[in-house]
Amino acid sequence: MDRMIEGQDQGAQAASFQIDTMLRFKSVANFAAAGVGERSNLSGLLQLMGAEMSDVHLVADTPVPLRSLRAGEVLFHEGERAEAIYFVRVGTFKTFHTGADGYEQVLSFVGRAEVLGFDAVGLQRHPTAAVALENSSVYVVLMRDMFALSQHISAFGRVLHLATGCALAHSSELADMMAAVAAEVRLARFLVQLSKRMAACGQSPRRFHLRMSRRDIASYLGVAHETVSRSFSALVNWGYLQVNIREVEILKMDALKVFACSTRRPADEIGRSHDAFLHLTRPPVGHRELYNASL
Amino acid sequence: MDRMIEGQDQGAQAASFQIDTMLRFKSVANFAAAGVGERSNLSGLLQLMGAEMSDVHLVADTPVPLRSLRAGEVLFHEGERAEAIYFVRVGTFKTFHTGADGYEQVLSFVGRAEVLGFDAVGLQRHPTAAVALENSSVYVVLMRDMFALSQHISAFGRVLHLATGCALAHSSELADMMAAVAAEVRLARFLVQLSKRMAACGQSPRRFHLRMSRRDIASYLGVAHETVSRSFSALVNWGYLQVNIREVEILKMDALKVFACSTRRPADEIGRSHDAFLHLTRPPVGHRELYNASL
DNA sequence: CGATCAGTTGAAGGGTCTCAACGCGAGTGG
DNA sequence: CCACTCGCGTTGAGACCCTTCAACTGATCG
Helix, strand or coil, X not given: CCCCCHHHHCCCHHHHCCCCHHHHCCHHHHHHHCCCCCEEEHHHHHHHCCCCHHHHHHHCCCEEEEEEECCCCEEECCCCECCEEEEEEECCEEEEEECCCCCEEEEEEECCCCXXXXXXXXXXXXXXXXXXXXXXXXXXXXXXXXXXXXXXXXXXXXXXXXXXXXXXXXXXXXXXXXXXXXXHHHHHHHHHHHHHHHHHCCCCCCEEECCCCHHHHHHHHCXXXXXXXXXXXXXXXXXXXXXXXXXXXXXXXXXXXXXHCCCCCCCCCCCCCCCCCCCCCCCCCCCCCCCXXXX | CCCCCCCXXXXXXXXXXXXXXXXXXXXXXXXXXXXXXXXXXXXXXHHHCCCCHHHHHHHCCCECCEEEECCCCEEECCCCECCEEEXXXXXXXXXEEECCCCCEEEEEEECCCCEECHHHCCCCECCCEXXXXXXXXXXXXXXXXXXXXXXXXXXXXXXXXXXXXXXXXXXXXXXXXXXXXXXXXXHHXXXXXXXXXXXXXXXXXXXXXXXXXXXXXXXXXXXXXXXXXXHHHHHHHCCCEEEECCEEEECCHHHHHHHHCCCCXXXXXXXXXXXXXXXXXXXXXXXXXXXXXXX
């Protein structure tokens, strides 16, 4: 709403956009000197993001730097000047916002073939931080190259739009998560969402390994980490899944999904199936009727 | 419905209460400058979004359809086929997701010069619905035109990227909102955020009119609507602001911002300790280090 | 082997949800 | 014009889930 374009290269502007893309990639050398490891090219990025092969071969030789991170390493800090956006090639990240009192609010978990740092576009600085949860590597696309690339290479423009659209959709899932008042429901939704994303990556949707700690999950879901632990125990007791520290196996996927759909009850809907007596560690479905809409 | 152009010109307000909405729009400087005269071409859109004039004049004659909506009217339904993205020219919208049981989760409030419906890019259908909270109008950019426009017209590409980046940043603010467990803090953050956005639109950040109902706010904040009401009362009692139904006036902006920063735990202690109302420096009881995770 | 951290579980207290009731304004139709 | 309805907003009271503090286990590490 205020300043927009002036951030990256206001002097350049329209004229610079006519410059050949390859020329602008001189900056790659600088980046490599700054500690970026091996180099890859645009075709790899586009394939990763699922672009059509017919589009890919045209631009196969455009270089794109790559950056590898160890578990716990920081990709970018909060408030840092935003110099690039990133596409996750392998690994997992968490993005978070640190409050004035030091409270760490996890905002998203980002996996393979997803974008990182795009929310810095339009601001000069990253509004969030990102750290690797495991050994990972990302494609690095400099901000000043982004506009040119998306204009000159249609495949990249499409990929970028798709990825940001998905990122936007993901962030609304976070709201869905927190919308559920009951902590067990939040956790169930989290697991269902995770399961879907595992499936999308070609991995098993029923049995997977959590990359994030209980504290991260707790922050993401907006509850205390003890509550996450208790919720895991509850879901196990009810037979939905099996848990061993960070190994999760979903035993009854359909039932879990149904359970995950329970939301705060709308004001106009009145649950009549009231049974005040079964409220202790019991039925997998239908317990705590107060929060479940009668199905 | 009592809708008014809140903000800097209180004098003109009282008189314009009874005047037809459209007439009032013409009388306000902002709208007059933006050109209410149905200039439905790309240059209007780009100006709205803050693009540089040097970029705008080059493409001034590309037509872009416009759509007007009355208060309560639906822009697009959830699950509907996504055919376009929208840029808000005038008015306010809410986007929301309807659960299987009918619970309506509000995901965002979208105002002037912001994007709507971009999360549908990549999916064929809108993952969320959008309805107008007041009489509004939007620029309509068809999906099939979007790629071409952003490739051939650099200004549009920039504007699109910036807008989506802002949308992403906004959605993370929602998480910040829900992260604060205390309901009063959530509401305080909501008001602070709203205040900033009003200021960004050139309107008064201290006194404004809420376009959304208590229920919408409640859904957005993830609490019951009664709790929102109680939280308003609490903030008023503590002297932070004055409220009359949907009219809000912030009395102590700095104190409110400080209060909004408190995470987790009794908003009580902070709010009630205003014996000496010079209580600006408040380390919010930092005993929440437990939530800091590894780095 | 202490030290530290992640994860689990228990007990107590408090904040929020739900269920009520009430006042208020707008739209409606007799 | 007025009674009526309906939705919005407020407030009170009780139930209950979550937070907090605490202790305990097991794993990793120097």
